Amino acid sequence: MTGFSTRAIRASARAPRVDQDPTSVPIYQTATFASEDADELDAVLLGSQPGYAYSRLDNPTTTALADAIAELEGAEAAHIFGSGMAAIHAALVALAGAGDRIVASNAVYGSTQSLLVNVLGRLGIRTDFVDATDRDAIAAALADGPARILYAETLSNPTMIVADHGALAGLAHTYGAAYIVDNTFASPYVCRPLEHGADLVVESATKYIGGHSDVLAGTVAGRAELIAEVRRVQIDTGAALAPLAAFLVLRGLATLGVRLDRHAATSAALAGWLERQDGVRQVRHPLLPSHPGSDIVARQFHGASGMFAFELDGGRTAARAFIDALQIPARTASLGSIHTMVVHPPSTTHRQLDDTALAAAGIGPGLLRCSIGLEDTDDLLADFAAGLEAARGATPAPASA
Numbered sequence: 500m501t502g503f504s505t506r507a508i509r510a511s512a513r514a515p516r517v518d519q520d521p522t523s524v525p526i527y528q529t530a531t532f533a534s535e536d537a538d539e540l541d542a543v544l545l546g547s548q549p550g551y552a553y554s555r556l557d558n559p560t561t562t563a564l565a566d567a568i569a570e571l572e573g574a575e576a577a578h579i580f581g582s583g584m585a586a587i588h589a590a591l592v593a594l595a596g597a598g599d600r601i602v603a604s605n606a607v608y609g610s611t612q613s614l615l616v617n618v619l620g621r622l623g624i625r626t627d628f629v630d631a632t633d634r635d636a637i638a639a640a641l642a643d644g645p646a647r648i649l650y651a652e653t654l655s656n657p658t659m660i661v662a663d664h665g666a667l668a669g670l671a672h673t674y675g676a677a678y679i680v681d682n683t684f685a686s687p688y689v690c691r692p693l694e695h696g697a698d699l700v701v702e703s704a705t706k707y708i709g710g711h712s713d714v715l716a717g718t719v720a721g722r723a724e725l726i727a728e729v730r731r732v733q734i735d736t737g738a739a740l741a742p743l744a745a746f747l748v749l750r751g752l753a754t755l756g757v758r759l760d761r762h763a764a765t766s767a768a769l770a771g772w773l774e775r776q777d778g779v780r781q782v783r784h785p786l787l788p789s790h791p792g793s794d795i796v797a798r799q800f801h802g803a804s805g806m807f808a809f810e811l812d813g814g815r816t817a818a819r820a821f822i823d824a825l826q827i828p829a830r831t832a833s834l835g836s837i838h839t840m841v842v843h844p845p846s847t848t849h850r851q852l853d854d855t856a857l858a859a860a861g862i863g864p865g866l867l868r869c870s871i872g873l874e875d876t877d878d879l880l881a882d883f884a885a886g887l888e889a890a891r892g893a894t895p896a897p898a899s900a
C-alpha cells in the first residue's frame with residue numbers, strides 16, 4: 500500500500516474517459532501531458548509525432564482556438580498568444596532580424612509603434628514610418644532599400660482610415676516584402692485581409708474576438724510555413740495563452756457575427772445622427788457615405804464594427820465635457836467590447852503629441868473615438884445627446900468683435 504500523499508496525487512489526476520463529445524471545448528487545465536513511453540515523449544516533444552507534452556508548446560484548448568481562428572480568417576494555420584502585443588511581436592520577429600528593415604504605417608497602435616522603435620530598434624531592426632494612404636510614399640519607402648515587412652492596420656486609430664489591403668499587398672510583394680495586417684478594429688467577421696493578399700493577419704483577441712473585455716489574447720494567422728516560424732518564436736519567448744483564457748475566447752468567438760452586426764447597426768445609427776447635430780464638425784464611420792474610403796469599404800468590408808470617431812467644434816474643453824456627461828460608458832480606454840467606451844485620443848492614447856503633431860496626424864483637439872457596445876441604441880442616443888448639450892455649454896464663447 501502506497502502512502503496517503505502518493506495516493507492523493509494519483510487519485511486527483513485521473514481524468515475520466517469520455518465517449519460522448521462535449522458540446523463545448525473542455526478547459527485542459529494542465530501544464531504537462533503523459534506519454535505511453537519514453538520514445539513517444541521524445542517524438543511528441545520533437546514534433547515528429549502529433550500530440551501534447553507541455554502546454555507552452557501546445558494545449559488542446561488553445562489548439563482548438565487556433566484551428567477556429569484559422570478557419571474564420573481563411574488561413575491554413577494560426578497560432579495563439581497571451582496578448583495581442585505578444586502576437587504582433589512574434590509575427591514581426593518571425594520574419595525580420597538584425598539588419599532588416601520594416602516599413603510601417605505611421606498610424607499604428609501606440610504599443611506597436613513603441614515595440615518597433617524601442618524594442619526592435621534596439622535589436623537592430625529599423626522601421627520607417629509612412630502614411631499608409633499615400634501609395635507613392637509607400638512605394639518610395641519600399642524602394643529605398645530591401646524591406647522585409649510592410650505593416651498596416653485595417654482601420655487606423657483614431658482616424659478610421661481604411662487600408663486598401665489589395666493595393667498594399669501588391670506593393671509589398673512587388674518589392675519582396677511580406678504584408679502583415681493588424682485587423683483588430685474590424686475582426687475577421689468584417690474583414691479578412693488574407694483574402695486580399697496579406698501574408699499574416701494579427702488580432703488582439705482581447706477586443707472583438709473575445710468581445711467582453713474579460714480576457715487578454717492574441718492571434719496570428721496565415722500560410723502554414725509562416726505560422727511554423729511564428730510558433731518557433733512563441734515556444735522560446737513563452738507568451739502562451741492559458742487554457743481558461745482560450746476557453747473564454749472560444750466562447751466569445753461563437754457569437755462574433757451576431758455581436759458585430761449589432762455593433763455596426765448601433766454605431767452607424769449614432770454616427771449618422773451625430774453628422775446632423777450642431778457643434779459636430781466631422782464624423783468618420785466606415786458605413787457613412789462621407790467616409791473617404793467608401794469604395795475600399797465596399798470592396799473589403801462586410802458591414803462594420805462598433806468603431807467610429809467624431810470631432811467636436813469646441814476642441815479639448817468640449818470633448819472632455821462630452822465624456823464627463825456620459826452616463827452609460829465607463830471611463831476606460833479599451834475597445835471591441837459589449838460595453839460602450841468613448842475616449843479622447845489627444846489626452847489619452849496620443850497625449851505625447853502637441854497640437855501641431857496632432858493636426859499632422861489628422862487628429863483635431865476635439866476628436867473623440869467611440870467603441871459602441873451592445874447597449875440599446877435609444878439609450879446611447881439619449882446619452883450622446885446629453886453629452887453634446889454639455890459640450891456646447893462648455894465651449895468658451897467666441898470673443899466678440
Ligand SMILES: *Cc1c(COP(=O)(O)O)cnc(C)c1O
Pocket residue numbers: 582583584585608610611652681683684703704705706715716717834
Ligand atoms: C489592443 C490592441 C493591440 C494590443 O492588444 P493587447 O491584447 O492589448 O496586447 C494591438 N493592436 C490594436 C489595434 C489594438 O487595439
